[in-house]
Amino acid sequence: MSFPITGIGAVTSIGDDPDEIFTSLCEGRSGLGPLRGFDAERFTARQLFEIDDRTGDGDEPGRATRFLVEAVRQAVADAGLPDDLGGIPVLVGTGLRELRSLELWWRDGAPFTADGLDFGPALRRRFGAYDAHTFAGACSASLYALALGWDMLEQGETDTVIVAGCDTVTESMFGLADRVQFDPPALVRPFDRERQGTILGEGAAAIVLRREPAAGRPVRxxxxxxxxxxxxxxxxxxxxxxxxxxxxxxxxxxxxxxxxxxxxxxxxxxxxxxxxxxxxxxxxxxxxxxxxxxxxxxxxxxxxxxxxxxxxxxxxxxxxxxxxxxxxxxxxxxxxxxxxxxxxxxxxxxxxxxxxxxxxxxxxxxxxxxxxxxx
Amino acid sequence: MTAAVTEVAVTGVGVVLPGLNEPGGLPHGPVAGAAPVDPAALIGKKGLRFKDRATQLGLCMAKAALTDAGLLGPRGLLVPGDRVGVVVSSNLGNADTVCRAVATIAEENTGALSPMDTPNASSNIIASEIAIRFGLRGPNLTVCNGVTSGLDALRWARLTLRSGRADHMVVAGVEPDNDITRRLTGARMVDGGAAVVVGRTDAVGAAGPRLLLGPSLRTEKLPDCAARLADAASGPARDAAAGLWLGAGPSAVPPGAESADLSGWGECSGALGLLQCATAVAWADSGRTEPVYALLGGADGEASGTVWTPPERAV
CATH class of the missing domain: 3.40.47.10 (Thiolase/Chalcone synthase)
Known part of the structure; x- marks a missing residue:
């Protein structure tokens, strides 16, 4: 059995859509940069792969949601789905939810309520999606959500499912990692003998998965x-x-x-x-x-x-x-x-x-x- | 009685609340003068150090439910661990770790943080700790889906079982009470919760079914969900008045039906759906044969609902 992927969408520090990200990867363009949202003086490590979208000084809440909404928007448009998703399930895998917004509420008093921790309310507002689900699953979260999307199609629970993943970097996660990493890596060097650790990045990705291809639409x-x-x-x-x-x-x-x-x-x-x-x-x-x-x-x-x-x-x-x-x-x-x-x-x-x-x-x-x- | 298709049923239950460790007392509300749950008294001190409150409570309820389902003995798991998975429902489980860390960084720097908090910064810590402690190597999920989380967790457990990814799933709903969760929700939190073990009725090692899980409903608004639940009942249960309604406002409960109110236990958030399920198990255990209708949803928001059936009624 296999299911067609009919739409894709993504944003990262190296591109605002899948094409741009793929081109950056082929050309070796890196998104690594100095800390944009945290006070660098308080950390040993001074670099992250952040998306450069903040409008003022310091950090702002709601960015994980913003990235997710953009990735879903791209995937939905690519698949030719209506902008009002209604009962189409949207399954979101995330490591850190909107915990960055929680941090800004606790530390700075930024407006925040408990229902803003997950992405359901935002997906409802933007896409009318009322069957949205947030799964917290660390670094494999979006593939875990994909497994559930597969099961929904296989069990006949839906004909179309949107699967997504998103994360910003929380100061608690970055800080706790910083606490135990005395010699932070200058670069991420996967599978290299000289690798010294990872550096977190921001991004969101989404796909539309269907039981059958849609007539007249491309399959990705x-x-x-x-x-x-x-x-x-x-x-x-x-x-x-x-x-x-x-x-x-x-x-x-x-x-x-x-x-x-x-x-x-x-x-x-x-x-x-x-x-x-x-x-x-x-x-x-x-x-x-x-x-x-x-x-x-x-x-x-x-x-x-x-x-x-x-x-x-x-x-x-x-x-x-x-x-x-x-x-x-x-x-x-x-x-x-x-x-x-x-x-x-x-x-x-x-x-x-x-x-x-x-x-x-x-x-x-x-x-x-x-x-x-x-x- | 044999079912034509594999069913998914609750086979074990564990309740961890102040002064209460069995589901029968849930509808009676909080126990006067009860002290907060002491996890060390329930499962021993070993391995609890550095675990956050929600994780400690989650371990307690998972152990109780696995034991009740006959899957856990004194020497460990009695079935292959790769066929047992975990779903945890919790919205505020690690909120305290996250907020304390960011405050410490603001006051000093990262040198003042405790490295032992590191795993707790990730929102899937409760589910992964349950897996590690009991050797559960099946699918491991954490549902953080707001008010409907508990019933949603049961939906995903049922899906995972029906698709054959596991034979048994531990489903736990837990929320901690602390200064941070109180400020965030404006209420005292439940500081506990409940877990159930759900399994395929054809699975090796499964205990007898205590409650059959029906399909999940999801609607745009809560009243629609209540109406569709009443319609979804089939056969003799068609008369929705004969049953127990959980989580429905008074106006949504059909005339003559029974209802139970769990709101006295505090703000339950992600734990509520599992407390509802535990209440339904007690209903079935007590010999009641009518279905239980469970609903969760906000005033203006989307809603999740389902029907649970005592096994005697299964056809």
Whole structure:
């Protein structure tokens, strides 16, 4: 079984829509910059991948919502859906919800009420969507939401579902990470021997998924499977068995063998332990197969809740264009990944029929999706 | 009695409230003079240090529900952990960690933060800690969907079970009471909640069904949801007057029907749907055979609703 993806939308620090983001990735443009919303004096780390949309000095509330609404707007327009979504389900995966707005309420007295923590009210106001749902799921949140979207179509609960992910950076998350990171990384260097950790980023991504293609509308790609599980191992450290199980489940559900997969978009956050675990597992799973491997976080930062869906949209663009953007800042691959066909330096031109997308999160929440081009 | 299709049923329940640890007392309201729940007294001190209040409460109710469902013994889980998942419903679970951290940074700098708070900055901490403690490796979800969260969590658990991603799901609704949650909601919070285990009735290791979960309804407005719930009842239950209504305003309850009010327990937010479900389990356990209608929604906002049926009525 597979379901058509009929619309896509995304915003990040390196682009205001999927085309611009994909071009930036291929050209090596980074969104890393000095802190825009936080008081730099109070942190050891001084860089983030922020979207430069603030109008005044300091920070402002409601930005995660703003990014989400824009990504959904793009996806809805791309799919040719009406602007009034009504009962069409909208499933939003997020790591940090509107917790940044909560912080500004508590610290500065910015207006805020408890119902602003989730995205339902905003989606209702903007799109008339009354079946919207916010899931908090760390760094795999949007792929987890995608799994539920898949299940709704498969169980006949809806013909169309919108799946999205979004996050800004909260000061509490950034600050707590800063507390334990004495030597902050200058760059995000996924799968590199010299990687020193990740840097958070902002963004939102959305897709429209349908049971059947809409007559006269383009299909952006096909979703073949989504697998989700949990390591039940550690709050922050990954577990190879859980990661491997999620990949094997996704491949089995898609009916894809490792050798059928042309491209893997890695989770690849640039943290020492996460990248090592992911490299070990994919080296084992793809032993004998030769897919290309890439990842986007060197240029977008770790966009948490939206990261998985962002990677999926990049995979769809690679399927469509036959171009795979390189992993930026990768010069010397980590030993566990030495046998892997890691794309670096420049884009790789290669036919991509089937792509796998990895998303692994805090708390060991793993999600893996498989997408394909025209059947 | 065999069902033609796999059903999803509640097989265990755990209630964690001040002075109450079983669902039968829910409709009677708060216990006078009861002290706040002491998680260490319920599940032991081990492993509770540095966990936020909501996570501690969530662990207590998950343990009670898993034990009640016969899935957890003294030596651990009695079924394969990869077939058991978790859904947590909580809107304000980590609000205190987040607000305290940002205040500390403003007063000093990040050096003054406690690194032990780091996992609590992520909103999925309760669900991931439940998974870690009990070895639950199935799908792990956290629903933060405002007033309808609790019933929505049950909707997603049922979907996940029907699609075959798991055999059992622990569904917990929990909200903590502290200065920050009180200021945000303007009310004393429930400081507890309830969990249920829901499972496929054909799953290995499943206890007997206590309550069958019906499909979920979602409507633009609360009154529409109440009307459609009454219509959704089939067979002998068609007479909606014969049943228990939860979460409906007095005007929405059909004449002659029973209703229960859980509002005395404080602001329940994400815990309310699970407290409703626990109330329904007690209704069925007490021998009542009529359906339970549960509703959640804001005054002008969208609403979620569902019908739960005691298993004797299942066809």
């Amino acid at each position: 790609g096909w979703l073949r499977s989504v697998a989700v599980n949990c390591d039940a191992y550690h709050q922050t450290a990954p577990d190879a068995d859980g990661v491997r199980a999620s990949i094997e489940q996704a491949q089995a559900a898609a009916g894809s063998r490792p050798e059928d997969i042309d491209l893997v978009v890695l989770h690849a956050t640039g943290t020492p332990l996460n990248d090592r675990t992911e490299a070990e597992v994919v080296a084992e799973v793809f032993d004998g197969a030769r897919p290309a491997f890439t990842g986007i976080k060197a240029l977008t930062g770790h966009t948490s809740g939206s990261a998985g869906l962002m990677s999926l949209i990049v995979a769809l663009r690679s399927v469509e264009s036959g171009r795979v953007p390189p992993i930026a800042n990768l010069t010397d691959p980590l030993p566990e990944g030495e046998g892997l066909r890691l794309v670096s330096d420049r884009p790789l031109t290669t036919p991509v029929r089937v792509a796998q997308v990895n998303g692994f999160g805090f708390g060991g929440v793993n999600a893996v999706a498989i997408v394909a081009g025209a059947a």
